[in-house]
Amino acid sequence: MKRSLSLSFLLATLIVLLIASSLQVLAAAPEAGETNDDWLHVEGTNIVDQYGNKVWLTGANWFGFNCRERMLLDSYHSNIVADIEIVADKGINVVRIPIATDLLYAWSKGEYPASTDTSYNNADLAGLNSYQLFNFMLENFKRVGIKVILDVHSAETDNMGHTAPLWVKGAITEDIFKAAWVWVANRYKNDDTIIGFDLKNEPHTNTGDLKIMAQSAIWDNSNRATNWKRVAQETALKILEVHPKALIFVEGVEIYPKDGIWDDEQTNTSPWTGNNDYYGTWWGGNLRGVRDYPINLGKYQSQLVYSPHDYGPMVYEQQWFRGDFPTASDAAAKKILYEQCWKDNWAFIMEEGISPILVGEWGGLTEGGDKLLDSNKKYLRAMRDYILENKYKLHHTFWCINIDSADTGGLLTRGEGTAFPGGRDLKWNDNKYDNYLLPVLWKNNQGKFIGLDHKIPLGKNGVTLGGGSVVIKYGDVNTDGNIDAIDFALLKAYLLGGNPAIDTKAADLNLDGAIDSIDFAVFKQYLLGAVQTLPLSR
Incomplete structure (x- = not known):
């Protein structure tokens, strides 16, 4: 029992550290319009x-x-x-x-x-x-x-x-x-x-x-x-x-x-x-x-x-x-x-x-x-x-x-x-x-x-690009209309190297153009109630 409590404490500490480090990264993120995320490329014609x-x-x-x-x-x-x-x-x-x-x-x-x-x-x-x-x-x-x-x-x-x-x-x-x-x-x-x-x-x-x-x-x-x-x-x-x-x-x-x-x-x-x-x-x-x-x-x-x-x-x-x-x-x-x-x-x-x-x-x-x-x-x-x-x-x-x-x-x-x-x-x-x-x-x-x-x-x-033609429901990575633990699990599987069918646009919860541990931490905060809206507003 003592060992079990120690493991739980360790896991909780790791989550807190992940969230804290994520917030530090987010605080240092560029201002809106400076995220360098507007590059284009060609697909077919x-x-x-x-x-x-x-x-x-x-x-x-x-x-x-x-x-x-x-x-x-x-x-x-x-x-x-x-x-x-x-x-x-x-x-x-x-x-x-x-x-x-x-x-x-x-x-x-x-x-x-x-x-x-x-x-x-x-x-x-x-x-x-x-x-x-x-x-x-x-x-x-x-x-x-x-x-x-x-x-x-x-x-x-x-x-x-x-x-x-x-x-x-x-x-x-x-x-x-x-x-x-x-x-x-x-x-x-x-x-x-x-x-x-x-x-x-x-x-x-x-x-x-x-x-x-x-x-x-x-x-x-x-x-x-x-x-x-x-x-x-x-x-x-x-x-x-x-x-x-x-x-x-x-x-x-x-x-x-x-x-x-x-x-x-x-x-x-x-x-x-x-x-x-x-x-x-x-x-x-x-x-x-x-x-x-x-x-x-x-x-x-x-x-x-x-x-x-x-x-x-x-x-x-x-x-x-x-x-x-x-x-x-x-x-x-x-x-x-x-x-x-x-x-x-x-x-x-x-x-x-x-x-x-x-x-x-x-x-x-x-x-x-x-x-x-x-x-x-x-x-x-x-x-x-x-x-x-x-x-x-x-x-x-x-x-x-x-x-x-x-x-x-x-x-x-x-x-x-x-x-x-x-x-x-x-x-x-x-x-x-x-x-x-x-x-x-x-x-x-x-x-x-x-x-x-x-x-x-x-x-x-x-x-903006996307603001007038494409509606993205951030967090709804399986596009079922809900933002819930299923989306969270799918995002986790994606980050661990799995290949679930997710909407990567909806998974970019801090709008930095990447799907990574920061998005995972933001999603965790959202499910815990610490973040009220997605994507994260800076």
Whole structure:
């Protein structure tokens, strides 16, 4: 009897110590929004969160850190924090931010080039260098529930740097390109505000009809310096070695040989005098090579998303915008685009279960008197409808938020629109937003915008990830509607290495993204009455 009492006392002491140690760990846990639990990965043609819930990336582009000003350019005209807040309030759950390799590489070396001073509009930005300014923007994106995709838009900080065809230029070599990416991945691997990296914006050819392969991006299995498939795969693997939770977005090239073999040193692509040996499309929009030479990331394959770009005729009047397109019905126009451009250049990737797609850039002008405006709006309606038809496997970031894009215009405008606090001389372009972007933003059944953060709602009009679409009854690990000793026993068996069928989302009782002894201790306290509600509120 004496021995039995001692054993009971020992067991009770162990439980108390477990609970006490668990509480100490919980007390030291990060604040809400800082739990680093919003990483995403790919399952089939879906992008999912760590619990396996499908997500839909529905965002927009915001450029400036790729330019000589080294800032979001709308800082010139408005309060940039107010701009970030309205972007969140309008339901944009991810922002693709272009940046330049030389800026990232400078930061990696402890060098911090200055940004243009806009403190006359933004007192909070006074004295901040480019690195401090970038982190200030990230903090504000985090605060309002917006996630970020970082995009190397050009080798050099140059407002026209994107016109250079490759990821190398001047002092920026392939090794520096890779080193800059590894540094930024390592720097932000514990901050899930940046959920992924678009390795290089729009690899393409040299200018003119005569395409010189030594100056142009190609896609095959060779070791050629201009082989974008090789460089993208090698860079992605280096990134994922230090940051295995990041999504990797790989764009296409511009042209692809009809026989799949890159055996020409040069080719003439003129529609009148050319060789007609290559398929052409938008810069970065040609992913035909994925069929012949897919990106292979080995154990990291679940982090890969292919990402073409696509535009309307006011950016460039491609051949599919001629002929029947101008007079076609919307349904017929969409069919033309699908059959002559989308299907074979990139849509086959999601249709055949290879990967989801993120259309990294689409958009265009919606006002003015250009003769191609009606066709441009027809294109926008077609892309909008195609995205909606392929929800969850077709993600997108609209080009763009900025007022500064001459050939597409922006969601911010000085024309017709709605003024907003802090916008000063900028307005929100209601026409463009309401008709083309709003229908393809992620919303729940109540019309609330769904963010990609599990803790922070998306702006004033949104909900957290899971907060508007998935109801989790924490503690009910067998999903029978009750929270009781059966759930507790199942959780214990799970932690001891058994394989009971439990809802792991419901078992994460302290919302740290892991199922462990802390959750077991919290459940024990709940059954004893020491904890009143689940999940544990911190």
